[in-house]
Amino acid sequence: MMIMKSIPHPIQYQGSKRNLAHVILRYMPKNVDCLIEPFAGSAAITIAAAARQLAKGYLINDLNRPLAELLRLIVEFPVDTASFYEKVWNEQHGDSVEHYNRIRAEFNRTQDPRLFLYLLARCVKGSVRYNADGMFNQSPDKRRHGTQPQTMRTNIYGVSALLKNKTGFSSLDFREILAKAEKNDLVYMDPPYQGVCGDRDSRYLSGIDHEEFITALIELNRREISYIVSYDGRRGDKTFGMLLPEFLELTRIELEAGRSSQATLLGRDEVTFESLYLSPSLTAKLNHQPSDYHQLKMQQYALPEPHLEYA
Numbered sequence: 001m002m003i004m005k006s007i008p009h010p011i012q013y014q015g016s017k018r019n020l021a022h023v024i025l026r027y028m029p030k031n032v033d034c035l036i037e038p039f040a041g042s043a044a045i046t047i048a049a050a051a052r053q054l055a056k057g058y059l060i061n062d063l064n065r066p067l068a069e070l071l072r073l074i075v076e077f078p079v080d081t082a083s084f085y086e087k088v089w090n091e092q093h094g095d096s097v098e099h100y101n102r103i104r105a106e107f108n109r110t111q112d113p114r115l116f117l118y119l120l121a122r123c124v125k126g127s128v129r130y131n132a133d134g135m136f137n138q139s140p141d142k143r144r145h146g147t148q149p150q151t152m153r154t155n156i157y158g159v160s161a162l163l164k165n166k167t168g169f170s171s172l173d174f175r176e177i178l179a180k181a182e183k184n185d186l187v188y189m190d191p192p193y194q195g196v197c198g199d200r201d202s203r204y205l206s207g208i209d210h211e212e213f214i215t216a217l218i219e220l221n222r223r224e225i226s227y228i229v230s231y232d233g234r235r236g237d238k239t240f241g242m243l244l245p246e247f248l249e250l251t252r253i254e255l256e257a258g259r260s261s262q263a264t265l266l267g268r269d270e271v272t273f274e275s276l277y278l279s280p281s282l283t284a285k286l287n288h289q290p291s292d293y294h295q296l297k298m299q300q301y302a303l304p305e306p307h308l309e310y311a
């Protein structure tokens, strides 16, 4: 068995759940056949679950095709993917901003996922931005050169070792993925944040409609599927997005997700919270497992430190 000092993360991605993964996974039941992530992003939850061997198989989906394809290349072709990154990374010496802009134009033309890995490593905080035509338009972080090739290689090999031969990849709308879920699977959903500007969110390639999402959850309840949803957030007194309705009979857990760096800069001391919702079938399953295994009785879980590293 491979012993890893930390959980590998090749992809920098805004909204990644890597720092909360160990808390979220407390609510994962035993003996899961397949962990399904319809809104996988950087697949932080899948990677963390695989590191703990929590499921027999994994399904990674994201509507953003180059992103889902990049995850597949990392898992199935780690050597080539790491070498390609190293080559592109080494070419940036000289005028690195000009180099970034050239790679970005090439990515927008070809949609080559391997170029996307470099752009995500080099752009500001891994935060993807798209214009109305779906073109990636985020600027480079001028103070950093992106993950060193050797570190990237270690992360890529680590993820491949965890997920190879047990993971499926796709780039479909989340509803098509939900249709595949079975009773022994667990679905983890982290949909795009609800912005103020309706369902078009420049932060991700596509947003989703709140009502359509709720309709999908009603259907999952009817099929008795176990699922977890990360939804909404609040900072201080401010709530972002809508809560999920009571008739879904979800168990809501509030996670303290750390301090907002923006508020700290402005001298405000505000803590960000995130809600986790557990489906009725999942809650029933967890209630039948030993009580020290999960934290259902505790409705609130506070992390001692933001940005915890995995030991």
Ligand SMILES: C[S@@+](CC[C@H](N)C(=O)[O-])C[C@H]1O[C@@H](n2cnc3c(N)ncnc32)[C@H](O)[C@@H]1O
Residues within 6 Å of the ligand: 013, 014, 015, 016, 017, 018, 038, 039, 040, 041, 042, 043, 044, 045, 061, 062, 063, 064, 172, 173, 174, 175, 190, 191, 192, 193, 204, 205, 206, 207, 208
């Ligand atoms: C909040 S991010 C997920 C972040 C992820 N939990 C992580 O740890 O990196 C939401 C993701 O949903 C994807 N997405 C948006 N609309 C979608 C849809 N209709 N079906 C599937 N994925 C979608 C976006 O491309 C984005 O990567």
